[in-house]
Amino acid sequence: MSPVLMDGTAVSRRIVEQAAADAAALTAETGVTPCLATVLVGADPASVTYVRMKQNRSAKAGIRSRHVELPETATTADLVATLTALSQDPDVHGILLQHPVPAPIDERAAFEAIAPAKDVDGVTMHSFAAMAFGEPGFVSATPGGIMRLLDAYDVDPAGKHAVVVGRSPILGKPVGMLLLARNATVTYCHSKTADLAAHTRQADILVAAVGRPRFLTGDAVKPGAVVVDAGYNPGNVGDVDFASAAPKAGLITPVPGGVGPMTIAVLLEQTVAAARGQLTRQ
Numbered sequence: 001m002s003p004v005l006m007d008g009t010a011v012s013r014r015i016v017e018q019a020a021a022d023a024a025a026l027t028a029e030t031g032v033t034p035c036l037a038t039v040l041v042g043a044d045p046a047s048v049t050y051v052r053m054k055q056n057r058s059a060k061a062g063i064r065s066r067h068v069e070l071p072e073t074a075t076t077a078d079l080v081a082t083l084t085a086l087s088q089d090p091d092v093h094g095i096l097l098q099h100p101v102p103a104p105i106d107e108r109a110a111f112e113a114i115a116p117a118k119d120v121d122g123v124t125m126h127s128f129a130a131m132a133f134g135e136p137g138f139v140s141a142t143p144g145g146i147m148r149l150l151d152a153y154d155v156d157p158a159g160k161h162a163v164v165v166g167r168s169p170i171l172g173k174p175v176g177m178l179l180l181a182r183n184a185t186v187t188y189c190h191s192k193t194a195d196l197a198a199h200t201r202q203a204d205i206l207v208a209a210v211g212r213p214r215f216l217t218g219d220a221v222k223p224g225a226v227v228v229d230a231g232y233n234p235g236n237v238g239d240v241d242f243a244s245a246a247p248k249a250g251l252i253t254p255v256p257g258g259v260g261p262m263t264i265a266v267l268l269e270q271t272v273a274a275a276r277g278q279l280t281r282q
């Protein structure tokens, strides 16, 4: 069987084009260009690359970026103070804290210093609760991107068995809840799950959010399943072993070019929406 590739690059391009048009319309209306603040702690090479990528894509979509760098030695208090100041700055409409932050910092405390109205990466408890209750708010960007990719390929989660491997607060948990909201029957798997493959082999929709290169192989995939690989490991390698999984899958995301570009597209779309919310409320 030859699977259909879910082309996140192409789908994300359409979302970014729409975000750019919305940003231009907002700027024409209000005279203000939407601004995304990116905050980086330390100089982890992968994080530096991700932040730069987000800034470049922002610029192409007509979104300004303001970049703030804190040293590796920054404390939780330093980071909270930075994020609080950006939350209060009317010139900033969205805030992205590049994570993971260095280990001594309390990442949850830092996330919670982001004002919900500017939480365009969907990392605060407020955003999580709004998503869980089906109320308006910003979704966690990667899960939001995954749902948009499924929609673009007419994958309706209703009635399907979705198995999510991973339960992190920014990826595994929220993507499972978004699938549940769309009437999938959801199973979460994690590091303590017994007989993982027995679960994943039942998945009509299998989401890999593990952080282990090529972790899910073809024998973990039900024939014809929709396989979404959210993993992004050093060397541009996903959490799914594409070579063995693709022949079993009905639809599958490549890495790179699957979930990654969708994450940035949702981030930009939410930044423009945040700017509109803030500028038109004034």
Ligand code: NAP
Binding pocket: 142, 165, 166, 167, 168, 169, 170, 171, 172, 189, 190, 191, 192, 193, 196, 209, 210, 211, 212, 230, 231, 232, 233, 239, 259, 260, 263, 264
């Ligand atoms: P994380 O916080 O490290 O969470 C990993 C999850 O995988 C945990 O829930 C863990 O279970 C589970 N896990 C670990 N080993 C396992 C095993 N042997 N069997 C089953 N489950 C296992 O990672 P994350 O932040 O969610 O990221 C996951 C992946 O997505 C990474 O590759 C990351 O780079 C990628 N990612 C990509 C994007 C993007 O834009 N494309 C964005 C964010 C993350 P426990 O909870 O039991 O520890």
